[in-house]
Amino acid sequence: MSDKTLLSFIPGFDDAMHHAGESLGAVYPSLVQHEKELNLTPGIMLLIVAVVVLGLVFAARGKMKDVDKAVIPDDTFTARTFFELFLDTFMTLMTDIMGEKNAKRFLPLIGTCGVLIFFSNFLGLVPGFVPPTDNLNVTLTLALVIFVSTHVVGVMTNGLGHLAHMANPVGEWWGWFLAPLMLPIELIGHLARPVSLSLRLMGNMIGDHKVLGIFLGLVAIPIVYPVPILMLGSIVCVVQTAVFCLLSMIYIGLALEEQHHEEGGH
DSSP states (O other): OOOOOGGGGSTTHHHHHHHHHHHHHHHOGGGOSSSSSOOOHHHHHHHHHHHHHHHHHHHHHHTTSSHHHHTSOOSSOOHHHHHHHHHHHHHHHHHHHHOHHHHHHHHHHHHHHHHHHHHHHHHTTSTTOOOGGGSHHHHHHHHHHHHHHHHHHHHHHHTTHHHHHHHOTTOSGGGGGGHHHHHHHHHHHHHHHHHHHHHHHHHHHHHHHHHHHHHHHHOSSTTTTTHHHHHHHHHHHHHHHHHHHHHHHHHHHHHHHHHHHHHHHO
């Protein structure tokens, strides 16, 4: 466990993580690159994010038990207010991109990714913690979930037409003559999506965390001076969450649009 966090101040924590990483590295040597042990820091940070999110969800759910009070917004900013604003924003964007019916269908997927990325990004702004999203294993896993979901949805919606669309995007009979050219281009484009999603998110969060760490190390009183940096970091966290989720909506929306395109052609 190479990354030092506030958890390192817990007696025996680093030793426990070191032995756990060594043991897992011995059992799964293919997962270890250039080291003898696995870096468990991203997993620990993800667990912290999960605990925080679950705590907020239960706090918000507690206020929704009373049906009469559930329809009345809270007077102050609470966990319920946050999730309502967060998910309502996602719902509005998804409705514009893929329609209301499909937006309701995919809100759990996109919303879950959005909440996870949002809180993971902001964890990096807390001194003594690192964002899980600065690790390629985390960002690539999220990107692959979107990638697989996109093509599963495409096949379930359009059958083999989803694959045929890659070879003949125009949908006309003469388009099949261009299939030897279009199919490799489409395959490369689709495979580049999870790569770009994961690398973009990881790169921006690494840069944001490094800049914050540098400024915290330059000042004697790091509570006041880095406030502008924290504000810029907050913007980066929000923007990267929005970019990842917006692109995910577009990719899934494109897979759904193939059906409408074929129906319009008929």
